Amino acid sequence: MNLDRDQLISLAREVLTLEASAVAALSERIDGDFVEACQLLYGCRGRVVVTGMGKSGHIGGKAAATLASTGTPAFFVHPGEASHGDLGMITDEDVVIAISNSGETDEILTILPLIKRLHAPLITMTGNPESRLARQADVNLDISVEQEACPLNLAPTTSTTVTLALCDALAVSLLKGRGFTAEDFARSPPGGKLGRRLLLSVGDIMHPVERTPKVSPRAMLVEALEEMSGKGLGFTTVVDDAGRLLGVYTDGDLRRTLDRQVDVRSTPVEQLMTTPCETTTADMLAVEALNQMEGRILTLPVVDENHIVIGALHMHDLLRAGVV
Numbered sequence: 638m639n640l641d642r643d644q645l646i647s648l649a650r651e652v653l654t655l656e657a658s659a660v661a662a663l664s665e666r667i668d669g670d671f672v673e674a675c676q677l678l679y680g681c682r683g684r685v686v687v688t689g690m691g692k693s694g695h696i697g698g699k700a701a702a703t704l705a706s707t708g709t710p711a712f713f714v715h716p717g718e719a720s721h722g723d724l725g726m727i728t729d730e731d732v733v734i735a736i737s738n739s740g741e742t743d744e745i746l747t748i749l750p751l752i753k754r755l756h757a758p759l760i761t762m763t764g765n766p767e768s769r770l771a772r773q774a775d776v777n778l779d780i781s782v783e784q785e786a787c788p789l790n791l792a793p794t795t796s797t798t799v800t801l802a803l804c805d806a807l808a809v810s811l812l813k814g815r816g817f818t819a820e821d822f823a824r825s826p827p828g829g830k831l832g833r834r835l836l837l838s839v840g841d842i843m844h845p846v847e848r849t850p851k852v853s854p855r856a857m858l859v860e861a862l863e864e865m866s867g868k869g870l871g872f873t874t875v876v877d878d879a880g881r882l883l884g885v886y887t888d889g890d891l892r893r894t895l896d897r898q899v900d901v902r903s904t905p906v907e908q909l910m911t912t913p914c915e916t917t918t919a920d921m922l923a924v925e926a927l928n929q930m931e932g933r934i935l936t937l938p939v940v941d942e943n944h945i946v947i948g949a950l951h952m953h954d955l956l957r958a959g960v961v
Contacts, residue, residue: 652786656798659782663799666779667806674776675810677758678709683730685711686757688719690744692793693736693800700734700804707808708817716744724751732758738780738796740768749773762800778803839926840919842958843939843948844870851876851946854883854907858894861886861906870951872936875910880945882938884912916940917950923960926950 640648678685685704689697697713704711714723716735727733733752735745740763752759753773761774764781771777780803786794811817850864850873864873865886872887886906894901894909917926917937930937930952939948 652794655784655786656795659795659799660802662783663780663803670776670778671806674760674778675807675814677732677760677776678807678811679814681709681730681732681758683728683732685709685734686714686727686731687711687734687736688714688716688745688748689736690716690742692797693738693742696797696800696804697734697736699801700736700808703805703808704811707812708815709808709811716742716748719748720744724748727752727755727757729755729757732760734760734762735770735774736762736800737768737770738764738793738800740765740770742770745770762803764796837923837958837960838919839917839921839923839939839950840948842923842954842960843919843950844954846947849938849946849949850874851880852886852906853878854905854910856906858899858901858904858906858909862891862901870936870949874938874946874949875906875912876946882914882916882940882944882946883907884910885914885938886910887936914938916944919947923955923958927955927960
């Protein structure tokens with residue numbers, strides 16, 4: 638390594654500044670062509686087919702994945718493979734996005750006549766609006782940059798960052814245009830932590846009512862402690878004869894009770910319970926309940942629209958479900 642610590646930091650900041658400036662310059666070029674591209678993509682009756690070679694291909698693959706997960710069906714086709722049979726994946730109902738910084742990529746130009754013959758709308762992203770590819774497009778989006786972040790001005794760096802940002806702008810604009818929601822997104826990638834956070838409701842993971850500790854407000858404190866120990870949730874709900882929640886008695890309340898030297902055998906729990914108390918509902922997203930609990934509450938009573946206890950949500954339930 639022929640660079641010292643300060644030189645490495647300086648170089649990294651220079652790259653980030655250069656790429657950020659290029660993205661900022663791109664925003665100034667968002668105009669009617671971008672709007673027309675969005676309209677073509679929104680009106681696509683088939684799928685969006687993204688193609689690109691080399692680093693542009695890698696960006697294209699990511700762009701197709703982002704579009705597909707945000708409500709716009711899309712897939713990536715390698716231009717080299719397309720000329721050997723994969724072009725059959727494209728139909729006249731599709732829209733093609735071709736990415737080439739030079740606009741002169743041989744592999745894309747080779748399949749261009751076939752795309753045009755299909756009459757599939759063609760959106761290009763090029764750094765040269767006078768290139769052969771740009772001139773054949775229905776819409777060309779300008780991804781030109783003044784220079785690459787590579788000190789040799791050769792390796793695609795700034796140009797790929799700009800292209801990626803423009804693809805994200807298209808995807809997000811279409812997402813908003815379609816009224817795509819968090820629930821829609823969760824159905825696209827339901828696996829993993831993100832899907833669990835977006836899909837799981839409190840009702841999916843809560844302790845059912847039969848495993849939820851409950852006592853009458855007239856119960857002596859010793860009975861409440863026995864109920865707490867038997868159900869193991871660190872609290873008990875206090876409910877009236879109809880099952881409506883009146884309050885809770887928790888481990889924290891027990892510590893405060895012991896400090897006051899209260900007789901646990903002769904004191905009713907209603908004198909020491911916490912009321913009113915925080916609650917959740919079965920249809921609330923688990924991640925919203927987590928935000929309500931985090932750092933303060935270990936267990937939440939789950940109630941219905943009549944405030945009747947129907948379950949309990951413990952922090953361990955969230956951990957087991959992978960929400961935390």
